Amino acid sequence: MSEPDDRPRNVFVLGMTDLQREELGSMRRAARYRFRSLLDYHTLVRDTEYDFDALLDEARAELADFSGPIDAIVSHWDFPSSLLAPILSHEHGIPAPSVTSMLKCEHKYWSRLEQQQSVPEVVPGFAAFDPFADDALDQVRLPFPFWVKPVKSHSSNLGFEIHDEQEFESALEEIRAEITDVGDAFNQVLDRVDLPESLRGVDGNTCLAEEVITGIQAAPEGVVARGRVSVHGIVDMHRDPSGHSIDHLDYPAVTVPAEVQRRMVDTAERFMRHIGYDDGAFNVEYMWNREADLLRLIEVNTRISQSHTELFLKVDGTSNHEVAIDVALGEAPRMPRRQGRFAVAGQWHIFHDADAVVRGVPGEEDLAALERAVPDTKVTLQVAPGDRLSDLPHQDSYRFKLGSVYLGADDHDQLADRFRQALGLLPFELDPVTDPVTEEAAG
Incomplete structure (x- = not known):
């Protein structure tokens, strides 16, 4: 009779950041795992040009150099990480969705064709x-x-x-x-x-x-594990007044009625079964027009959302990384409910509408002052001194994102108040950029 394998599991995380490492360490069973970064954040997320095959070979080489067992490979970023993970997982006998089922989500036109076949009532x-x-x-x-x-x-x-x-x-x-x-x-x-x-x-x-579809936006997040679909939360996605950009996220969702949330989950499940998606995480973005009671599917993402992680941690008591790792290890996903410190949580983006050069960003003292004023607040910065906003990679086509603030609160009004308080404690110094062409035209 073989001895039980009680060793820590080696979990490789593509492009792991310091914030992710902290969030992973907050999981209920974090002591069971050894988290190891696979490739680096700048290569996988910040770069603007990719050679997928070269990245795949680089990741293979890193894994080959590792002397221990490779138990799980997970990704919480968009392409190319999202598709590196299942290919590498299959090569190491780790549960993961098929590449074809992934592409039926990630290729936006192919996804629409598959949606037309399986859930036509929500396709614009x-x-x-x-x-x-x-x-x-x-x-x-x-x-x-x-x-x-x-x-x-x-x-x-x-x-x-x-x-x-x-x-x-x-x-x-x-x-x-x-x-x-x-x-x-x-x-x-x-x-x-x-x-x-x-x-x-x-x-x-x-x-x-x-x-163009308008209305209230929300996103169920869940996993498919051995053919079983489960949703562990639904997040509200609030757009700015122009309707072009996501301004902030709230969890749990309250803007969409329970009956509409059920339709969202049902549609997501039918689509995932239709394309044969299994052993992976997902989140599906929807728009609901209240006046017409019209539900439309925006897009299907083949991962848990990194933007949701702090929200689940603050409200439910553990990171959503937990279920992604459960699935990769071939275990039943287990996510607690409402065991966190706060009743609601939000991610609020800090935007700037015009091109500029960054001269200063919040420093350690500013972040410490924010933590004292608004406990358990996290800040991620997208810019550094010397950056020109228009040169930053992967920016929204309409606005420039300087950073994000993650907060918890007793209710949504308090959440908004805390963001305004946080914004006042986060100094950014920006020098406007004058376009010479525009200046000539004006003269």
Whole structure:
């Protein structure tokens, strides 16, 4: 009879940051694990150009140099990390979704085609188009306004709301200049699977046009483990007044009625089963129009959200990393409910609307003062002194993000008050940038 294996499990985390390491250490059973970074954050997240095959080989080499057992490989970032993880997991016998099922979520046009087959009632109007074609606008059979975005991109980068032909042409200029940074690497993954005839010519450098949808945004997050779908929380996603950017996240969701939340979960489950997605985490973003009672699916993400981690920790008492690791280890996912310090939690973004050069950011003393004033508050900075905002990678197409604040509170009003208090304690020094071309035109 073999002895029980009580050794700590080696969990490799793609692009692990200091904040993630801290969050992982806060898990209820953290002592069971040894967390090890695989590749680095800047290579996987901050860089703007990728060679997927080269990154895969680099990760393989790091794992080969490790002398112990490789028990789990997890990722909480977008592409390329999201697709490196399942490929590496399969090579080491670790449970993970198939690459094909991942691509049916991550390739935005392919995902829409699969959604049409399985959950057509939540799919907005859409069309694929070649941004390099002379007749690109003719390929979009949607009335103005509509959204355009690459079939694969980072966050809201290269996403534009289009109201007329002039705006479409202006968006194409930016898209053509940058789409291949991610698109070429995404094509390296597409080459690994058999694509359906419906995707002929629709590669990683293609764009998607979609009907503009409005309403209240929310996202269920969960896992599929050995064929069983479970949702451990639903997060409210609040847009800024323009409707272009996510302004802040709240957990647990309260803006959407329970019956609509059930529809969200049901739709997510039907879609995941349809594409054969198993042994992985997910979160699905929806928009609900209250007046028309119209539910629309925005996109399916193939991971837990790093933005949600602090929220679950503050409200439920442990990081959502826990269920992702459970699944990767082949164990039943276990997530506590409402055992945290706070009744509600939020992630609030700090934005700047115009281009600028960063001269100063909050320092250690500022962060310590914030912690004293608003306990258990976390801050992540996206900028450093000397940065020009327009040069930063993976930024929203409409605003520049300076950082994010994670807070807990007794209710949503207190949460908003605490963010305003935090904002007043976080000094950023920004020098405006004058565009010489604009200045000449004005003269």
